[in-house]
Amino acid sequence: MRNIRPLATIGALSVALIAMTGCAGGSDAGSDSAAGGDDKLVIASWGGAFTEATRTNLAEPFEEETGIKVEIVDVPGTQVTQMQQMVDAGDVQWDVMDSLGAADAFYMYQEGLIQELPAELATSLTETLGEEKMSEFGFTFANLGYVIACNNASGKECPDSLEGFFDPAAFPGNREIPGEYYSQLAAALVAASGQDTMSDDIDLDAALAQLSQVEPATTVWYTSGDQQEQVLRQGEADFGLIYSGRAYNLVDEGLDIEVNWSGVYDPGYTAIATDAPHQAAAEKFMQWVAEHPEAQAGFAEDMSYGVPNAEALEVMPKEAAERLADYPANFEKLVQQNFTWYLANKDAIDNGIRNIVQGG
Amino acid sequence: MATQPVRPSERVFSILTGIAIGAIIVIVLAPAVLAVVLSFSTDSAISFPPKNWGFDRYVDFFTSPQWTDPLFLSIRLGLMSALLALIVGLATLIAVHRSRLPFRGGIETLSLVSLVLPVSAYAVAMFVVYSATGLRGTEIGIIMMYAMLGLPMVVLIGGTAIRQLNGDVELVANVLGASKFRAWGGLTFPMLAPAFIAAFAAAFQLAFEEAVFIDFLGGPGLKTLPKAISDSVRYGSDPVITAIAATLVIITTVFVAIPLGVARGRKHD
Amino acid sequence: MSSTRAHDAKGATRSSGWHPHLGPWQGLLFAAPVLAAIAFFVVYPLVQLFIQAFSDGAGLERFAEVFTNPVSVRALTTTIVDSLIVALIAVLAGGLIAWTLHATTRRWLRVLTWIALLIPFTMGTIVKNYSILLLLVANGPINSALLGLGVIDQPLQLLYTPIAVVYGIAYSLLPYAGLTLFSVFSHVDHNLIASAKVLGATRMTALRTVIFPIVRGGMLTTAALIFVLSLGFYVTPVLLGGLRSPFLATVINQQIFTLYDFPGASATAIVVLLIALVALGAAILAGGRNAGRQMLR
Numbered sequence: 001m002r003n004i005r006p007l008a009t010i011g012a013l014s015v016a017l018i019a020m021t022g023c024a025g026g027s028d029a030g031s032d033s034a035a036g037g038d039d040k041l042v043i044a045s046w047g048g049a050f051t052e053a054t055r056t057n058l059a060e061p062f063e064e065e066t067g068i069k070v071e072i073v074d075v076p077g078t079q080v081t082q083m084q085q086m087v088d089a090g091d092v093q094w095d096v097m098d099s100l101g102a103a104d105a106f107y108m109y110q111e112g113l114i115q116e117l118p119a120e121l122a123t124s125l126t127e128t129l130g131e132e133k134m135s136e137f138g139f140t141f142a143n144l145g146y147v148i149a150c151n152n153a154s155g156k157e158c159p160d161s162l163e164g165f166f167d168p169a170a171f172p173g174n175r176e177i178p179g180e181y182y183s184q185l186a187a188a189l190v191a192a193s194g195q196d197t198m199s200d201d202i203d204l205d206a207a208l209a210q211l212s213q214v215e216p217a218t219t220v221w222y223t224s225g226d227q228q229e230q231v232l233r234q235g236e237a238d239f240g241l242i243y244s245g246r247a248y249n250l251v252d253e254g255l256d257i258e259v260n261w262s263g264v265y266d267p268g269y270t271a272i273a274t275d276a277p278h279q280a281a282a283e284k285f286m287q288w289v290a291e292h293p294e295a296q297a298g299f300a301e302d303m304s305y306g307v308p309n310a311e312a313l314e315v316m317p318k319e320a321a322e323r324l325a326d327y328p329a330n331f332e333k334l335v336q337q338n339f340t341w342y343l344a345n346k347d348a349i350d351n352g353i354r355n356i357v358q359g360g
Numbered sequence: 361m362a363t364q365p366v367r368p369s370e371r372v373f374s375i376l377t378g379i380a381i382g383a384i385i386v387i388v389l390a391p392a393v394l395a396v397v398l399s400f401s402t403d404s405a406i407s408f409p410p411k412n413w414g415f416d417r418y419v420d421f422f423t424s425p426q427w428t429d430p431l432f433l434s435i436r437l438g439l440m441s442a443l444l445a446l447i448v449g450l451a452t453l454i455a456v457h458r459s460r461l462p463f464r465g466g467i468e469t470l471s472l473v474s475l476v477l478p479v480s481a482y483a484v485a486m487f488v489v490y491s492a493t494g495l496r497g498t499e500i501g502i503i504m505m506y507a508m509l510g511l512p513m514v515v516l517i518g519g520t521a522i523r524q525l526n527g528d529v530e531l532v533a534n535v536l537g538a539s540k541f542r543a544w545g546g547l548t549f550p551m552l553a554p555a556f557i558a559a560f561a562a563a564f565q566l567a568f569e570e571a572v573f574i575d576f577l578g579g580p581g582l583k584t585l586p587k588a589i590s591d592s593v594r595y596g597s598d599p600v601i602t603a604i605a606a607t608l609v610i611i612t613t614v615f616v617a618i619p620l621g622v623a624r625g626r627k628h629d
Numbered sequence: 630m631s632s633t634r635a636h637d638a639k640g641a642t643r644s645s646g647w648h649p650h651l652g653p654w655q656g657l658l659f660a661a662p663v664l665a666a667i668a669f670f671v672v673y674p675l676v677q678l679f680i681q682a683f684s685d686g687a688g689l690e691r692f693a694e695v696f697t698n699p700v701s702v703r704a705l706t707t708t709i710v711d712s713l714i715v716a717l718i719a720v721l722a723g724g725l726i727a728w729t730l731h732a733t734t735r736r737w738l739r740v741l742t743w744i745a746l747l748i749p750f751t752m753g754t755i756v757k758n759y760s761i762l763l764l765l766v767a768n769g770p771i772n773s774a775l776l777g778l779g780v781i782d783q784p785l786q787l788l789y790t791p792i793a794v795v796y797g798i799a800y801s802l803l804p805y806a807g808l809t810l811f812s813v814f815s816h817v818d819h820n821l822i823a824s825a826k827v828l829g830a831t832r833m834t835a836l837r838t839v840i841f842p843i844v845r846g847g848m849l850t851t852a853a854l855i856f857v858l859s860l861g862f863y864v865t866p867v868l869l870g871g872l873r874s875p876f877l878a879t880v881i882n883q884q885i886f887t888l889y890d891f892p893g894a895s896a897t898a899i900v901v902l903l904i905a906l907v908a909l910g911a912a913i914l915a916g917g918r919n920a921g922r923q924m925l926r
Binding site: 367370373374381384385389391392398407408447448454455456458467473474478479482485486488492505511531565586593601602604605611612613 | 770831
Binding site for chain 2: 046047234
């Protein structure tokens, strides 16, 4: 019977440890969706610095003013799949979708995963922010530009336009290009091929030809935000078509990065989830954000992403404003994405790009 | 021991294998060493070579809830799933090695399946199942999945140990009047204790560092340590992950080197 | 042990006989948990996969798609070829490590080798892959060293290449190969080599003609095991291979999280499973059941 002791000790230790970590560990899995009401709000956001900026600039002041408790869940990159699951299961746990990628947002709206804004809310938001910042399902938020960022330490000449970026003969160097952001890349290609992105009659083949042309000179096809920074920092590419916010991170780090705004405008959309458990709170939040330019300005300064309320640009320091995609001087250099065209031709566009990037 | 002079070809052979082993060890230790080196840097982003040095990252790791919460969650899930794996594994071992259940060999093989199923395919399949049954994003769901992944460890390690036992001891106990369970509880399982401890440790390790299923089957409240690290690498490289890497490496080295270093050498030296 | 039991017509033992082991029904009771687990965690998911792959009245189109879509085909060949290479490397390196552990007399070497064997196991998936990434980047240690030594004058592209993926997977699977082979080798009697030497063989010849035939089966089975494990790898190809060296796992990932094509992902997953099955089947046929026994003991 002596040999039972080691087993028993392990057993006791395990149970003790489980109990301890059970008490120490914070949140339990899942949620406690309170019925309807507006005592609580759940925001689905992007994690890391993004969530921090949302919490500090938007969630906390909102909570102070209204008394509604805000919970932020981090679901970077999986908003669509998770919403799909939740709607199918009839158990939606999120209220506000924070800054969805534009193409994703239009797709989700098409699939019924996010709501059409209630009429009253829509009118009031449009009044505050202006029509260009609105869509049927929400307002633009955390808008960024896909900009040309060059690491001058590489010694390569920095392309001054999208056409140049996709032309390795004119501008030799290793590139990093979005590997899985088809809508934005498609717009860039259309522009590079000399076409108007908002026209009704886009020649997809001409656009894709640009991609084939640049493919041999591309060392990284990135699939995530932080990768964009890592690649330039680690020398895997000489220049890239990356998020403006990420480019400025590198600048702030001390790297010799040149930022060229001849790129693509990529809005984010903040929207309300279908069957949101706390509908009233969600609407209140959208209203609050729209009406508080200082809060938006704080967010914009932290993340270098654009915000919808025009007054925000005036409230923040000029150097911060100059980094935003919505800053007039930058905005006019960026080409717009044609989401109608994209959704209508999604398969052809997605597969066309994929075949070049990942095919034989 | 050698009664003949060593031939030159033997020498060459020895040297080549020596170099090969050396190269393998270096290649295996390189990433670990790099992680340890980088963990002592205090640069704002991970870059080589480090420009500043300090313990900042370790401090961040052990003091910020952003990392300690996932750490505790991973420990808890690991312990619970390893325990579940051990319990189910024990029952399975009894059925396979101490009963006359037909097809028990096949059952033993089947219980090892989750080890061999290609992870990417398996995760997708479980995604469908868990979504359909509402287990997705639940703690109990993750614990069960991890237990399923740890089960082969218990059955393999425990099975190997049981096979090497001499069943006569139990027979003697039975002859002397002990019931089957008394014999097993008092004799067999204590003898198997080291194997069970190893199996528990292996199952725990598997659950603790599991990074794929948590992506597919997890949800907002289930940020395990690997998930936190994965998110960090993809969306916001927090240099703290080098400190985490280094900590794991150091723990391994300590726990392996000490027992082995202290143990007596082998018989055929 | 029970050959003297009297059997009735159906072959069951008469209940009055005593047996040191439990009866079939009691055994079933103990097997119930694992049977339930297999039903829910193995059978049910596989069935669901097939349902998804054939959903919306599709026939075999989705499976055909896996073999015709250029992206998929590239991933398929990359996965198979790279996994074969990994299996080869893992068995060779693992074999070398296992043999060292089995035969060496120097304690420091044994400790060092054990550490090397177990570190990939304990480092944690993301962490070890990320560390390898940092090792391989353009301005990382390897490139810096090579540049400094003047061997190259431009940094090598190591990341996002098959080299990176093979390194990463072999790194993760080395402990499995090493431990399994260690188990296989532990049945090899040391006296065999000594006897061979006494009879005049060099160490090399002894290994080749005496040891190798004994362990060959086990090594083959280990190689098959490593191959199968490598097929399904997910984190490593995504992190170290990127979109240029895609594995089927990369494609599955995209199908779910980028293209929102769940049925397609299921079809691809089934293809991966089938390849694994074929590989295991081939290994069993080639290695024989003894090889499996050698590993399990």
